[in-house]
Amino acid sequence: MLANALLALTRVPIGLAALPILVASLTSASGDTNALAQDKILSPRDFHGIQTQVETLRGKKFLHPVPVYLISKKELRAISERDLEKDFPGPKLQAHEALLAWLDFIAPHTSLKTVYGDYSVDQIAGLYDSDAKEMDIPASLSGSAGSGKRSAEKKLEAISSQIEDSTLAHEFTHALEDQYWAIDDPKDHDFKASTDRGTAHSFICEGSATRQMIEVLPAQLSRGSPDSYFAVWNLIHSASGELALNCVLKSSWKKSDALVSGVPETLARSEAMPYSFGYSFCAGAMRKWGLDGLDYVYGHPPASSAQVMHPEKYWVWRQCPVQISLPDNLAGGWTQISLDCVGEADLAVLLGCQIGNLNRGLELARGWDGDHVALYEQTGGHRLVVWASSWASTNAAGRFAGAWLKERQLAHQAVVTSNRNGRIDWESPDGRVGFIRRAGRHLVVLETDQREQMHEAEALVREVTFTEPAEKSVRAAANSPLRRFNPVWSWQKDGDFTVSRSLGGLLSRHDRNSIGKADTLLLGGLAERRRTDSFHKWQVGAGLVAKHESEARRGTTKTTWLPWGVLASHSSARLPQTPDRVITRTSVLWGIAATATATEPGTRSIHILPFGLLFRRATGPGESSTYILGTGPSHHGSTARFRVLGIPLWSSRPGARASCPREQPVQTRGQDARAPRGGDGLVPAFPTSVLKTFVALVRS
Template sequence: MLPSSRIALALALTCGLAGVRPDAAAAQANALVSQAREVEAAVARIRELPFVHSVSVAVKDREAIRAYALGRLDREYSPEQFRAKSESMIAWGFVRRPFDLRPFYAELLAEQIGGYYDPFEGVFFIADWLPSLLQKPIMAHELTHALQDQHFDLKPFLRDVRGNDDASLAGAAIVEGEGLAVMIDYALGPVGMTFEDVPQLEALLDTQLVADSSSFRVYASAPAIVKQSLLFPYIHGLLFVRAAKERGGWPAVSALYDSRPASSEQILWPEKYFEERDAPTRVELPDVARALGRGWKRIDRNVLGELGYRVALEGLPGGAGVEAARGWDGDAYALYERNRGQTALVSVSVWDSEADAEDFERAWRSVLDRGGREHRIVRDGTRVRGVVDVPRGREERVLRSLKSAEIAR
């Protein structure tokens, strides 16, 4: 749902190193630049990949970095795009009305902002307020992004895949997973360990992130879809990078940039990428505005993906939502609006088997019933069509229109 790559810069402190308070006085700029040069050499050694050229650096205070980050965010997303994403989050039941994503992002940035590398400018911005304990590990993370950019060009990974936030999330997982891997290797270097040597890595990260999140009011109040979308590229990206490195060292990680994963499913289940590759089924929805009736227009269309369905179904007991989402093979949804605020959600999803489709249908119906939502769901083999909050009397017409959705591998 959300473009986590756009605000990855705001979450560097939540990747196992957050919760430390700033020093009383910021380090001098020239000392920070010298530290960055030392870390730059270490990153190249750890990653077994030389920098093409030395990275440009600039030392900035909190307000300057915050203003720059917000400006970049606003250049990437218009107010209408933010509003459409907000309405889609409401329609899926991720948040309650009223909810406005743009000011929430602004608050999150203000709370979490740290130094970061900007591939559009080719500059690493060093945060002058961070404590010395954190500076070098965070430098290692961000300078890894600079190294990635010099060799693989990060810009395509930071731009959204049009109409497919799930694919964007998968791309971000490569970038942030590798950044976190090198950062951990840098931190563990003095004891001769790497991130691959850490036992129960996923559980350790989960525990650390839960502990750290209590220190951050805005993050702690974030909807589950926001938290999951923000943390996914780090935690599951790191595990995916580990799976790649186990199969062929750092060269196997480099190869990911030429053949990027296409879905959160492939990141969650690395064997679906590295072994028998399970490419997502592409779903193209017809425009159902006419079937909805006069005055309706489409304001958003996207892909929810396995991670999104996990969150949509997470209210079910005993982990049933995670299991129901596991059979995901592809989907698309669209959000329509009439009279600003009256919305209708339509969705077509494809599942690995008829049993998987039946499990999802049952789970989604249960979630919608619990929420008191008006809905109709129809299953045809491995495909599930659903409409939510469609005007009464129009459901069958819209469902018939959705039968013409184009399905392709």
């Protein structure tokens, strides 16, 4: 929550390397849009087709229309400023900037309005405004070429137009989900809560939209071909495809492409993080429970970014953060002017950027269990920061204490002056003094620019309170330790999740919750089965023997025998762009022995051996063909043809006498070529010299 100042404004940042971006043609209107007569005009484009794809893939219908506007750079900056002012009205924004600067998240005197305004103009290709319930597209993207192009326009030129609709699908997914689960949830802005729930919510929103954006690619790239559609669909949903997408997206926030000129590194990486961990979390939920699982996540939102970054803390046995309370006023005339929660995600970014190792930052932030940080001010202008945090273990608390001391030493040349009784004191050349007080899993960091205040530091620390979440006591009452940790047969319950295991889950495991049911035998190595109201998945031999997955809400089905469907496979899907059209494909021996495809309503085809070498039959509206060893007739509209070994011998049209093509006289100098006789209906399929050669070859 600390750095995600634009939580209510969902968007697609072009700087994120793993995400496709909006192509200029999407926003083009008549005339030069760089010189808009207005700062905001209604887009002339019809977006019904994209909305239909989103509805099909998300399994829900739009309840209200979503207007799409072209906006100027000025309006884009205004939207960014309004969003900041909503969270930090009046002097609160300046106080929040001071808190971020004290923690070294931004440089002193940094203006968040300027930074986020520059970020928006440079990076945002399209956004869904959850306040106005509309989509806004920066109109300058469609301007003419020139040396003054912003980086978004330059990057647009290198992106294929085939992915433009998939990017719009990202934003329309936000709009659709906002109509069922409010994106702008008041609970996300509760600064009294010692958790970054708002950050977690943004992770889920961006993760879900990014997954849906990828799901539209098969329809966009296949152009209606069943073989092409299933080839792309299978690639995306294969184990290797899922792994590749997850690896690329999960590391994208650490790439140089996430950085934006003029924007602090911590803020730029923090803005990119939701697309990484959010995608991984949402894709995992859909892989296990389908769209019903994703709906459940929206109905039961994660309490912290830690639950999204570590899904095991959300599913089955939730780890809710400790509630930490900081007083509004402290002894000595200190008044609280800013209050926030850092959270595991932003803490990982902060530490990773400061020590120059983002992976190490993730390790140091792991184990976060709640935090609260407040900036206090005295009448004379002196300031004091109190940062209290709770950790999952004493080791995790110790790691963070050492990491924060190192950060102070690197950023402020702090020197340790005392280290005893669980307290480490330091002082810096810039006049700051501070300490870390550690008591088991709890830490309190206090730092001020008034040295005299350190005499009362211990009294100030005692005003900080740590309260275990109520869920822990409820869960403890419902679970007997003997039954939960029984090695032979165990049972546990957390909310609506019930899990039973035999031999610690090695032999069997049974999950029951409000989403559905899941059963595994031998860790899934023998068999696994999952079922919800619309999602059904089972596999035998870890999917190596047989595997099936179907989802009624999306109209998809896939069954394979042996790895990757080597023995046989069957797939069917409802096309996102035309939901009333279903395509199917069945293959034997990976398509080498036989394949059958069908489009309803449309064409059907059967191939035996590759390319139908042994037998091939295709039927469709107004056309049909049957070939055995490449020999047979075909009809297309009013034209009939006959092939022998794949080579066309003749063709005919209605009202014309079908005949083999006759040899045409050779044209000589001074002689006109003889035209075919009128009314004989002959259409030479190929030169007769080739026909003679082919006939001689057949006779031999």
